[in-house]
Amino acid sequence: MTVKIQKAEKISELTTSRLSVYLRCLGELAAEGQKSVSSEDLARRFHLNSAQIRKDLAYFGEFGVRGVGYYTESLRDHLIKILGLDEEHRVGIIGAGRLGAALADYYGFARSNFHVAALFDTDPNKIGKSIGETKITVYDLNTLPQVVKKEKIDVAVIAVPAAFAQPVLEAVVQAGIKAVLNFAPTPLNTSANIKIKTVDLTISLEGLAFFLAKPAEQQRNNKKAANTAKTVSKEKE
Amino acid sequence: MTVKIQKAEKISELTTSRLSVYLRCLGELAAEGQKSVSSEDLARRFHLNSAQIRKDLAYFGEFGVRGVGYYTESLRDHLIKILGLDEEHRVGIIGAGRLGAALADYYGFARSNFHVAALFDTDPNKIGKSIGETKITVYDLNTLPQVVKKEKIDVAVIAVPAAFAQPVLEAVVQAGIKAVLNFAPTPLNTSANIKIKTVDLTISLEGLAFFLAKPAEQQRNNKKAANTAKTVSKEKE
DNA sequence: TTATGATTGTTCAATTTTTCACTTACTTAA
DNA sequence: TTAAGTAAGTGAAAAATTGAACAATCATAA
Numbered sequence: 353m354t355v356k357i358q359k360a361e362k363i364s365e366l367t368t369s370r371l372s373v374y375l376r377c378l379g380e381l382a383a384e385g386q387k388s389v390s391s392e393d394l395a396r397r398f399h400l401n402s403a404q405i406r407k408d409l410a411y412f413g414e415f416g417v418r419g420v421g422y423y424t425e426s427l428r429d430h431l432i433k434i435l436g437l438d439e440e441h442r443v444g445i446i447g448a449g450r451l452g453a454a455l456a457d458y459y460g461f462a463r464s465n466f467h468v469a470a471l472f473d474t475d476p477n478k479i480g481k482s483i484g485e486t487k488i489t490v491y492d493l494n495t496l497p498q499v500v501k502k503e504k505i506d507v508a509v510i511a512v513p514a515a516f517a518q519p520v521l522e523a524v525v526q527a528g529i530k531a532v533l534n535f536a537p538t539p540l541n542t543s544a545n546i547k548i549k550t551v552d553l554t555i556s557l558e559g560l561a562f563f564l565a566k567p568a569e570q571q572r573n574n575k576k577a578a579n580t581a582k583t584v585s586k587e588k589e
Numbered sequence: 590m591t592v593k594i595q596k597a598e599k600i601s602e603l604t605t606s607r608l609s610v611y612l613r614c615l616g617e618l619a620a621e622g623q624k625s626v627s628s629e630d631l632a633r634r635f636h637l638n639s640a641q642i643r644k645d646l647a648y649f650g651e652f653g654v655r656g657v658g659y660y661t662e663s664l665r666d667h668l669i670k671i672l673g674l675d676e677e678h679r680v681g682i683i684g685a686g687r688l689g690a691a692l693a694d695y696y697g698f699a700r701s702n703f704h705v706a707a708l709f710d711t712d713p714n715k716i717g718k719s720i721g722e723t724k725i726t727v728y729d730l731n732t733l734p735q736v737v738k739k740e741k742i743d744v745a746v747i748a749v750p751a752a753f754a755q756p757v758l759e760a761v762v763q764a765g766i767k768a769v770l771n772f773a774p775t776p777l778n779t780s781a782n783i784k785i786k787t788v789d790l791t792i793s794l795e796g797l798a799f800f801l802a803k804p805a806e807q808q809r810n811n812k813k814a815a816n817t818a819k820t821v822s823k824e825k826e
Numbered sequence: 827t828t829a830t831g832a833t834t835g836t837t838c839a840a841t842t843t844t845t846c847a848c849t850t851a852c853t854t855a856a
Numbered sequence: 857t858t859a860a861g862t863a864a865g866t867g868a869a870a871a872a873t874t875g876a877a878c879a880a881t882c883a884t885a886a
Contacts, residue, residue, distance in 0.1 A: 363799075364872075364873075365796060366872095366873075367873095368795070368796050368799045369792045369795075369796060371795075371799075372789075372791060372792045372795040372796070373776070373792070375795075376774060376791070377776075390832085390833060390834090391833075391834075392833080397776055398776050399776070399778075401874065401875055401876090402833095402875095403835095403836090403874080403875060403876070403877090404873090404874065404875075406833090406834060406835065406836085407835085407836080407874090409834095409835095410834085410835055410836075414834080414835070415834095416833075416834050416835080417833080417834075417881085417882065417883090418832080418833050418834040418835080418880070418881040418882050418883090419831075419832045419833050419834075419881065419882040419883050419884090420832080420833070420834085420882070420883070421832090421833065421834080422834090434799070434802075435795050435798050435799045435802065436798040436799055436801055436802020436803075437795065437798055439802070441797075441798060441801065450691070450694075454687070454691055457687075458790070460774075460790055460791050460794070461794070463791070464791055464794050464795055464798065465798075466794060466798075506801060507797055507801075530800075530801065531797040531798075531800055531801050532797075533793060533794065533797060537613060537697075538613075539610070539614075539634055539635050539636070541636075547796075547797055547800040547801075549793040549794075549796055549797055551788075551790065551793055552609075553695070553697055553788065554609060554613070554697050554700070554701055555606045555609045555610070556770060556786040556788055557697070557698070557701050557703060557770065557786075558605070558606075558608075558609040558612075558672050558674065558701055559602060559605050559606060559609070559784075559786055560678075560744055560768040560769075560770060560784055560786055561672050561673040561674055561678060561701065561702075561703075561768075562600075562605045562608075562671070562672045562673055563767075563768055563784040564673055564678065564743060564744075564767065564768050564784075565671075565672065565673020565676070566673075601842080601843075603842095603843075604843095627862085627863060627864085628863075628864070629863075638844065638845055638846090639863090639864095640844080640845060640846070640847090640865095640866090641843090641844060641845075643863090643864060643865060643866085644844090644865080644866080646864095646865095647864085647865060647866075651864080651865070652864095653863075653864045653865080654851085654852065654853090654863085654864075655850070655851040655852045655853090655862080655863055655864045655865080656851065656852035656853050656854090656861080656862050656863055656864080657852070657853070657862080657863070657864085658862090658863065658864080659864085
């Protein structure tokens, strides 16, 4: 009755980001003492389709019990394993400016089992100092390969101005790091097999501006907008 | 020869976020003095398909010139108009904690023509004070409706702990705000016609963890993973 | 022990998004 | 003025994602 399926299918990023969302929710439910939860319950919480949730989970195995739902604790443990959060990741933050400093203190890293091990900068005034509440050392960016090795860093956070992001990325990849969280608002080029997640506030912001700019009529028909106005004016036919 | 099409089709968020990306690039190209750019050029920059770029733009009109490409300045102006960045938006940040304070100083708002007009909090020690380099006043959250009206705030940023996000959202909506940037890592329920963009670092982070957790073999076949291992073990057949 | 109800895992259909490939239109050089 | 070359715009195909529907399976109560 134990079914363990290890599918080597491509899992889409849409799926994995939903897994993160489920995981967070399961943590809350477990804390509340809720023993089990159905896909329908979860779907209502997130305004998702219940079939989608079941399918997302089914990629990785059969975690549910028909007629019952999913046991919160158990599913939570599975998701932690699936997302690789059972193993600690060690983070190096490149750029000890305001953003880098803020991130060094960001508690969310620890919650996902990420440990910020080092900061890097090129500014001689910063190198050697400690930053933030947790007193993380700022190293010379030139020593990146050595520190990465010594501190077993496997995740880099790029928190430098856009103009420096590409060369920094190259140094990071050169140092053997395969996963990068990028805050610089610029497209980054890299050889395959490096995973880059870019966090770009501007895009979210401008999405809001677009929404507000739309004529009120269109906003109402949020989904399934009718084909109302289609004004075409052409000279020189 | 002037073609002005106002299609009332549903524009997907995938499209609008790409528009933001194009816009940023056009700004750089214009600054470099580049007069025109082809969809192929842009595609190469972003690792996108050129047809997709042409189609994204074609939703809103015919901005290009066949045989030439797109005139950078002109397309840039069009995108600014399309995204609604030609009109200033006024932002109220709810939560004057560390994140709220950091956002109050974030320069990216101004670049997209957003002006941070006010902070809000419930902490008596903060209310009435000014925060950040730009000295933005912290108001009592209870006075939200009045300040929103007086300051003509049309965008709210939710930077409060997850537990307070839902009631804050309701207050924000009550005050007549239709666009919300949410930093609280929690699903938010709202009536239709309110646009909420949630920024969630944890999801990006855990996406990296998932990537790192995958067996090396799978990482190599990033796209189009072959159906390699599919181990099924079952007791009680 | 069997019937009933609930909820998963999964197949198949619908929808959305991306890509291809072709037509149209503009530029430049002969 | 015409031919050749280039690149936008677009309809149709392909791929990816989502959603509906249902058989399979488990728990519970008669």
